[in-house]
Amino acid sequence: MSEPLEFDQHLPAHVAANREAWDRYAHEYVEAGERAWATDVVDWGIWSIPESDVHLLPEDVSGHDVIELGCGTAYVSAWLAKRGARPVGVDNSPAQLETARRLMAKHGLDFPVHLGNAEKTPFPDASFDGVISEYGAALWADPYAWIPEASRLLKPGGWLMFLTNSPLLILTVPDQEDLPATTTLQRPYFGMHRQQWEGDTSVEFHIPHGAWIDLLHENGFEVERLVELQPSAESTTRYTNIATLEWARQWPSEEAWIARKRA
Numbered sequence: 001m002s003e004p005l006e007f008d009q010h011l012p013a014h015v016a017a018n019r020e021a022w023d024r025y026a027h028e029y030v031e032a033g034e035r036a037w038a039t040d041v042v043d044w045g046i047w048s049i050p051e052s053d054v055h056l057l058p059e060d061v062s063g064h065d066v067i068e069l070g071c072g073t074a075y076v077s078a079w080l081a082k083r084g085a086r087p088v089g090v091d092n093s094p095a096q097l098e099t100a101r102r103l104m105a106k107h108g109l110d111f112p113v114h115l116g117n118a119e120k121t122p123f124p125d126a127s128f129d130g131v132i133s134e135y136g137a138a139l140w141a142d143p144y145a146w147i148p149e150a151s152r153l154l155k156p157g158g159w160l161m162f163l164t165n166s167p168l169l170i171l172t173v174p175d176q177e178d179l180p181a182t183t184t185l186q187r188p189y190f191g192m193h194r195q196q197w198e199g200d201t202s203v204e205f206h207i208p209h210g211a212w213i214d215l216l217h218e219n220g221f222e223v224e225r226l227v228e229l230q231p232s233a234e235s236t237t238r239y240t241n242i243a244t245l246e247w248a249r250q251w252p253s254e255e256a257w258i259a260r261k262r263a
């Protein structure tokens with residue numbers, strides 16, 4: 001694929017806020033990025049659930065052009081490259097991309113990563129076989145913008161996989177920063193979309209399951225699977241501020257959507 005064109009420099013307010021926030025958070029993601037880049041064992045999410053248990057990726061991605069929307073340190077793209085795919089990363093944070101580029105050089109891989117908003121990219125229509133996002137655009141970009149963009153970017157029959165927090169988790173987390181999910185509903189389910197936590201400048205997006213299904217269908221996708229991830233009894237996480245293991249063993253703390261663009 002030829003090198004892409006210019007990304008739109010005009011950022012919607014939530015994208016500008018998230019750029020500033022992720023440049024601040026980036027240093028907290030360096031160590032985890034280094035660990036993920038150093039292994040070929042693919043695992044997912046805050047509980048590091050092995051791909052061999054959940055099969056979120058297509059069996060064979062070799063030769064696939066895949067775009068990772070919100071790639072961060074780009075270890076997912078690195079895993080895909082090691083499996084024979086041709087990844088392209090897009091991320092909104094210069095600081096995150098600095099780590100991605102350093103780790104790429106360190107591990108002898110070479111794929112394009114671009115600074116830009118995943119909601120609006122300059123790539124041509126139907127230029128990718130797969131779109132992936134692990135906690136990237138999946139929650140930091142507006143689904144009503146990035147899902148149409150993902151659909152535009154995919155060839156007919158192309159695959160989409162994204163992983164994000166479950167609505168149940170978002171409904172039960174207290175407003176105050178850094179407190180894990182509770183067993184009490186804290187906010188309405190109907191109408192959930194844009195979410196900001198007390199004392200935090202970043203903007204997240206979470207929508208109900210029915211809204212995801214409608215949005216995906218309206219943008220030419222067939223939903224193949226909704227995988228509600230359950231950690232094993234031995235799982236650990238550094239994100240104890242999001243959910244305890246006891247909680248996540250009983251309710252889904254995160255979920256992966258797998259969809260295919262209609263041929």
Ligand SMILES: C[S@@+](CC[C@H](N)C(=O)[O-])C[C@H]1O[C@@H](n2cnc3c(N)ncnc32)[C@H](O)[C@@H]1O
Nearest residue numbers: 022070071072091092093096117118135136140
């Ligand atoms: C948690 S990281 C995801 C990367 C990696 N999979 C991980 O779990 O660490 C979230 C990333 O999404 C990026 N991001 C947020 N909003 C974005 C947007 N509108 N377009 C592209 N990337 C975005 C952030 O800059 C950040 O690097």
